[in-house]
Amino acid sequence: MPASFIxxxxxxxxxxxxxxxxVTIIGIAVSRFMAKRTFRGKSIVDTFLMLPLVLPPSVVGFILLVGFGASSLVGRWIEMxxxxxxxxxxxxGVLASSVVAFPLMYQSARIGFEAVDSNLEDAARVDGGGKWTVLWNISLxxxxxALVSGIILSFARALGEFGATLMFAGNLPGKTQTMPTAIYVAIDSGKMELAWAWVAITILISMVMLLLSYRISVRT
Known part of the structure; x- marks a missing residue:
């Protein structure tokens, strides 16, 4: 198969x-904190963390361009x-996909941590277990x-990301062109067979991910 397809x-x-x-590392850390603490403004923080899930991808891409573009302080620092x-x-593309996939990981992990019996964690602490010991041996x-389900859903979401990736990472063949952007270009160019091939691969991978998530949720 040609490189342009692979x-x-x-x-x-x-x-x-x-x-x-x-998103797995950050999602576990943030969701653990949010699940076990109560503080003023928690609902606002939670809303902010879930916001990328409902924002149009083009809006996410625009915010990333403003925050990390060449004219921003962060963007100039990165370039330097x-x-x-x-x-x-x-x-x-990784940053854009991470932002849009994070809410799925965060939500799943938070639900999982909230379901853990606090009495078990307290008992482990009474027996001398430190913060990390309780996390690794009880909480996780x-x-x-729930964590595995979040990981699978996050992967599927990152794989299918289009709008934010197109705006922030572009559509450079061989460098930043992903399957969603390649499908868009193929359709625009009238190359329907090529588009269908990428669509079939995307659907297959996504179905496998969703089936895995469903099997895990059924066992929970």
Whole structure:
């Protein structure tokens, strides 16, 4: 198969995998904090964390451009340190996909942590278990199904991200072109067979991810 067909698949998988790793780590940390603490303004923070789930992807892409573009302080700092702007790179695709996929991981992980019996965690602390010991031996194992479900849904969401990625990472063949953007270009160019091939691969991967999530939720 030609590289022009394989590259969008590999780039999509690379961006989705890296994004999923990022949102898994950050999602577990943030959801653990939010699930076990009560403070003034918690509902506002929770709303802010879930906001990318309901915002149009183009809005997310615009915000990322403003926040990390060449004219922003963060964007100029990144370009100075790495000698290359973040915009229109595959790393920009990772950031865009991470932002839109994060709410799914956060929501699943928070529900999982909230379902853990606090008495078990308190008992572990009384027996001398430290913060990390309780987390690794009590909290994470008991919320594992919810965490895995969040990881799967986040991966599927990152794999299918289009709007924010197109605005922030662009559509450079062999560099930032993912399957969703490649499908858009193929349809616009009248290459329907090529578009259908990418669509079939995307549907297949997404169905596998959703079936895995469903099986996990049924066992929970």
């Amino acid at each position: 590259d969008p698949i590999l780039i999509s998988l690379k961006i989705a995998i890296v994004s999923t790793l990022i 340190v790495f000698q290359h702007p973040l915009v229109f790179t595959w790393q920009a 194992p008991l919320s594992l199904n």
